[in-house]
Amino acid sequence: MAIMAAQKSVILYPSLGVGHLNPMVELAKLFLRRGLAVVITVVDSPDKDSVSADAIARLAAANPDIAFHLLPVPFCGREDYPHAVMRIMDVMRVANPALREFLMGALPDVEALVLDMFCADALDVAAELGIPSYFFFASALGYLAIMLRLPEYYPAAPSPIKDMPETVLHFPGVPPIRALDMAATLQDRDSDIAKARLAQCTRMLEARGILVNSFDRLESRALEALRCGLCTPRRSTPSVHCIGSLVLPGNTGGISERHACLEWLDTQPDRSVVFFGFAQELSISLALSNSTRA
Incomplete structure (x- = not known):
């Protein structure tokens, strides 16, 4: 081609x-x-x-x-x-x-x-x-903030998070997270998979920029933390570009009829719907208003 x-x-x-x-x-x-x-x-x-x-x-x-x-x-x-x-x-x-x-x-x-x-x-x-x-x-800005912070955060932790499941972890720009709610692949920092994931996160800093399927008003705290370098204090953070939401209104994916669930959502009051989006390894819950729903 x-x-x-x-x-x-x-x-x-x-x-x-x-x-x-x-x-x-x-x-x-x-x-x-x-x-x-x-x-x-x-x-x-x-x-x-x-x-x-x-x-x-x-x-x-x-x-x-x-x-x-x-x-x-x-x-x-x-x-x-x-x-x-x-x-x-x-x-x-x-x-x-x-x-x-x-x-x-x-x-x-x-x-x-x-x-x-x-x-x-x-x-x-x-x-x-x-x-x-x-x-x-393609996941949330908050998840990106965590992933870019992990290569420096984990080596300094007193023990693997699998040994302290109820411990509350703190990352710049995101709410506190229990250790047991972190990705399964990162529970044991000494495992081969955790080392591979941390190396992957480190290499992301080599890119010229990172495009994220989100927008600033939805995740302003995480965006500020990323752009201010709080997630990578020892290295430069690539420019972060919010490009979401990517699925535009009217994009039906070739389906001519509008799904009944969308009709139901349109009848709900503003800021009354909670959307649960399950990423590959980390579940994220976001409260969305009707005006921000894709």
């Missing part, structure tokens, strides 16, 4: 699984509205959990202005992972040579490379080719 040389392009690079691809499609629409061409590069791995060809075909048919490029990569070489997240990281690491080859063919018309948070190893490819790199963080 060739990229039109007359138009600057943004390359979006999601992690494995449709759950990571769908938010990137919504982000792609935002770039399209700003006059940029968009290519979503999808890893096609022989490992399980790769996005199916049928899913990509459906998304491509529903979004003809977005180009999709399959990136074939070899088997990563092992199956005995202590956690699925570590397998995902390995697959994305193995994909680096194929990503490099694709990007080299697209230069010089690539404006930026936007990475899923599990694609941190692709930073090496972007740096080698001189392409500005950004992360897309």
